[in-house]
Amino acid sequence: MVSIRDSPWFVLPPSGLMAASAPVRASLQKRNMAVPLRRLHHVSIHVSNGQKLAYDLVSKYKFNLFATRVTDKSRQVAFRKGAAVFVLNEGPTQESVGLNEWLLGVDPQRVEVRQPGRGHPSACLYDVSPHHPVDSVSNVCFEVEDVERSFKDLRRLGCSFLVPPTTVEDQSGRVTYSVVKSAVGNVCHTLVDKTKYGGVFLPGFDVTEQGWSLEKEDPSCPVTHFDHITYACPRKSTQEVMRWYEKLFGFQRFFIDSNEDVDEGFVVNHEGVGLRLTAMKYWKCSEVGITLPFADKKEPDCKFVIAESLPHQGPNQVDTFLEQHRAPGVQHIALYTKNIVSTAQTMADAGVHFFTPPPAYYTEVGKQQEIEEAGHNPQMLAQNGILLDTDLQQDPSLMRVSSENRRYLLQVFTKPIFAEDTFFLELIERRGAMGFGEGNIRALWRSVQAYMENEKGDSEGEGSPKTIQTAQN
Ligand SMILES: O=C(O)C(=O)Cc1ccc(O)cc1
């Protein structure tokens, strides 16, 4: 058992790179041939009928529709909020009503639907055509520096490719991309080189009128980027998934908790919760000594969390995901917000259904005081189902000092957003705390458990078109 006690922010580089200085690290990195990632570009969702989710992303989650690509075979629509970009891919459908009709029906003046990109090899440009039997978040697209070179390096490392390097261009320039199959279920990674592209999104997409203008700050809903992406994986698969990301993309272990065991991960195993969490982060190019044009060193990065359930526990949210999704995959994505209270309130008013933690969460000994000392109103948090967890591991004496020095995080979780109990969104506001609060994980686990056992039958989730609930549950 080895514990990393010094600091929860301690980051372990890939094996062999532990004590290396930046230039040495860069050359080791080159020899290891892991492909450095420039940044997360977008996340793709494949759905059989995108109409409802497109509507929800705009009207409930306050994303802005900014680019579309519509062909006779598929519809791809891009939504953004700050640096968080979702591409909704609707595969070939049997039904006649889908994204196309939604686009035309809702905003006919603003959305120009043409037929760009004819003759491109895939119905789903920058992705693979959907084969998955249920709606799924199936692609996390990264910008890389050089797709051809990445392709060669990754192939040498044994990586499977679904789409070889392919170049697409329009009047704003040229983009090369390639698609790799990940070690997690149906999840793929599109690698895209945009260094020779000056357009708003990607060639082949039509930019909407709104897409051309700079996004204005939305004070009521200030979501800025993806904070983390959580995979649900089968038991005992975490090590293999971590090795894959470390070997191919140089991902590093990110310790969620200072008491976390190197091999075991962060294990939450009491009071009915049986969960193993292990997190990874990637080095952005700027950190491995590679200078890129337009590199924004301040751009926030996104962690990857692997969740597996522990053996000998009853039915639980990870196994339910694996069963209903029919493969390992993306269980939830956390949207970082600068103000979780107003974001949750705005979204709830627009019809988003959030999980409500067990009422005991807010009445636990010391919780009210903890919330107040962090400068929040316990009733306001309770009303919106928001969880607060203070990070005490760094320095317990901080509990006694002013609220500015306190490190804490706030989280709230939506109910599943597809028809199956699979994918959900999370809102997270971090005030210095970088991990995930154990108390919050327990509260989330219990509220999902309660939902699966009781509530689901009576009041369908977000994904059901029949849902007619008010914002508060
Ligand atoms: O707490 C979080 O936000 C996490 O991402 C950790 C986590 C992952 C999976 C679960 O089923 C529950 C909690």
Ligand SMILES: [Fe+2]
């Ligand atoms: Fe999360």
